[in-house]
Amino acid sequence: MKSVAFAGLLTALFGAQAVLATAEWGQCDGIGYGSHPCDAGLTCVYVNDYYSQCQKSTGATTTTSRPGGTTTTTTSVTTTTGGSSPNTNSLNTKYKAKGKQYWGTCGDQGTLSQSQCAQVVKDDFGALTPENSLKWDATCVVFLYMVSYVPLLMQPGVHWVSSIGDKNTLTTVIQNHATTLVTRYKGKIAKWDVVNEMFNEDGSVRSSVFSNVLGTTFVDIAFNAARAADGSAKLYINDYNLDSVNSKVNGLVNLVNQKKSAGVPIDGIGSQAHLSAGQTGGFLAALQKLASTSVTEVAVTELDIVNAASNDYLAISNACLQVPKCVGITSWGVSDKDSWRASSNPLLFNGSFQPKPAYTALINSL
Numbered sequence: 001m002k003s004v005a006f007a008g009l010l011t012a013l014f015g016a017q018a019v020l021a022t023a024e025w026g027q028c029d030g031i032g033y034g035s036h037p038c039d040a041g042l043t044c045v046y047v048n049d050y051y052s053q054c055q056k057s058t059g060a061t062t063t064t065s066r067p068g069g070t071t072t073t074t075t076s077v078t079t080t081t082g083g084s085s086p087n088t089n090s091l092n093t094k095y096k097a098k099g100k101q102y103w104g105t106c107g108d109q110g111t112l113s114q115s116q117c118a119q120v121v122k123d124d125f126g127a128l129t130p131e132n133s134l135k136w137d138a139t140c141v142v143f144l145y146m147v148s149y150v151p152l153l154m155q156p157g158v159h160w161v162s163s164i165g166d167k168n169t170l171t172t173v174i175q176n177h178a179t180t181l182v183t184r185y186k187g188k189i190a191k192w193d194v195v196n197e198m199f200n201e202d203g204s205v206r207s208s209v210f211s212n213v214l215g216t217t218f219v220d221i222a223f224n225a226a227r228a229a230d231g232s233a234k235l236y237i238n239d240y241n242l243d244s245v246n247s248k249v250n251g252l253v254n255l256v257n258q259k260k261s262a263g264v265p266i267d268g269i270g271s272q273a274h275l276s277a278g279q280t281g282g283f284l285a286a287l288q289k290l291a292s293t294s295v296t297e298v299a300v301t302e303l304d305i306v307n308a309a310s311n312d313y314l315a316i317s318n319a320c321l322q323v324p325k326c327v328g329i330t331s332w333g334v335s336d337k338d339s340w341r342a343s344s345n346p347l348l349f350n351g352s353f354q355p356k357p358a359y360t361a362l363i364n365s366l
């Protein structure tokens, strides 16, 4: 999922620079973005005031306004009218009542355009992370992938980035990328994933065009540019396999400590938490270790757990509750059928958008 997110994001920026028509699933309109033509055979489909997307011209897509309802406040997508379950009992509401900022999910046109999915998002979740593209409205807490590693730069349209060998050029490219995107969504996106998946499993820095040309100073460049573009958004470093205290956790913690003491504006650490069944025992200790740095917040950013056992979900929920700096949890999708790991049924709602035992267990625990 990460690679697709990056690809969409990088394409959005670099595509604009190259003045190309917009490819399928790319953004074609929105407040602060402007109107851009789609490739031949694609139609610009309205999603919300801030985001329209190029889709195949089948005529089957309905172009409604915000999926399913009317948003009434500026703090959360959960405060909408209607819905099949009372919002006071939602996962998000109950998690917030325990002192957290949100329980969110990820979504995109392909999922949010399903009315059942949109309804569950509004009923149960309080934050939205774009799964495959850059979007969403002013009311959401949103994590957004921003800086990629080399395989992602091999996606069509961004080959030229991976071939940059000059420090100054690459610095400018990163600064332009960060500045353009964060400025475009200033005040509308609460949290950005500025640097994603920069570590190998042994805690060393992954080889990429960024690290190969700039060492770890690409981290400084990206965070500083993002901070300059929006002084209020929380800026995150994010990675996977941070599920127990391991070499990767230690490598990340060391880098964050080093960069923080050098004044790099890293606000938070995200732990993706794509977990196997029974793999949750070390999660609390790892989250505590991440929170032991001088970041102001940590978060669980892409939670899914193979077969979604209740005790595994409770372990992650409780871990975040026990770590004061943990601001919230994002489930990586709503329904199992739309999960990137669909065959392992890792989410809280089944293929018919009905809550699963883990969902009920979470609600009962909160």
Ligand SMILES: *[C@@H]1O[C@H](CO)[C@@H](O)[C@H](O)[C@H]1NC(C)=O
Pocket: 350, 351, 352, 353, 354
């Ligand atoms: C979802 O759960 C409901 C209620 O338990 C059940 O009736 C339905 O068949 C399930 N759907 C799928 C696709 O598993």
